Amino acid sequence: PAPSADSGVEEVALGGLERAAGLDLLEHAVGRTLTEDESNWAGDLWFESEGLPLRFVQAGALLRQRDRLRAGTSAVDEFGVFEDVPPADPADAHDLGDDVPLPALGEAAAPAPLLASRLSASARATLRFAVALGGEVPHQAHLPALVGDTHADAALGELAACGLVSPVGSRYRLAAGVPAQLEAAGYADEAEAGARSAAQHYS
Incomplete structure (x- = not known):
């Protein structure tokens, strides 16, 4: 709910990120440079989400999961229950297994079920x-x-x-x-x- 008039709290509406900032955030979240296909996908996501930062944090997680699937590693590996595994390099991942397509734009826009x-x-x-x-x-x-x-x-x-x-x-x-x-x-x-x-x- 919005703050009441006498609460002393001012509500400030923030705009979305610019496209370049969204891609920078996504690369930071993934921990590597995006491929051309990933950059185009991220551009579509930026347009759909109006630059909402949370979407790019979640999109970074989708890409990290995709890297792990392509490299054959698991979520348990990444989060250190048994060991730490660095993110797979996308070029190397192609050699380690079948390619995993990028999530559909609808999945990236509402990513919680796929992430989970x-x-x-x-x-x-x-x-x-x-x-x-x-x-x-x-x-x-x-x-x-x-x-x-x-x-x-x-x-x-x-x-x-x-x-x-x-x-x-x-x-x-x-x-x-x-x-x-x-x-x-x-x-x-x-x-x-x-x-x-x-x-x-x-x-």
Whole structure:
């Protein structure tokens, strides 16, 4: 909601990034130079999103996932549960497996389901809890017990790196637009059971 007139808080509407700035942000998120096809894809995304920075953070995650798929590595590798693996070079990735097409523009514009599908099971379970809790992400320390996985505390790092959650003080919430995208993908189908499980855990 907008701040009240006597709150002393001024609401400032920010415009989107310019195209060049969006591509710079995307390259920073991916950690390498974009290919020509990726630059053209990013240009279409910039036009569709009106330069919304979050879209480029999420697009960077899509490209990193694509690099891993082409190189045959996993999400677990990247986020350090077992080891750290640097991003694959796109030229080398062509030699390591079948090419993986760039996400369709519609998937890049509403990327939460595709991003989530390539994350760990614990990260997806965390998203289901967050949807059930109205967008609030359970504290990292509680995730192993809630999810039933001793490594589930790493899920928050996965979600933050993909731009699916945003910090709110010392907490995290699902990022703007993500709840609706996940609900449309079926993540709210067991929301009542998830909310009940969370309530039992915290009681």
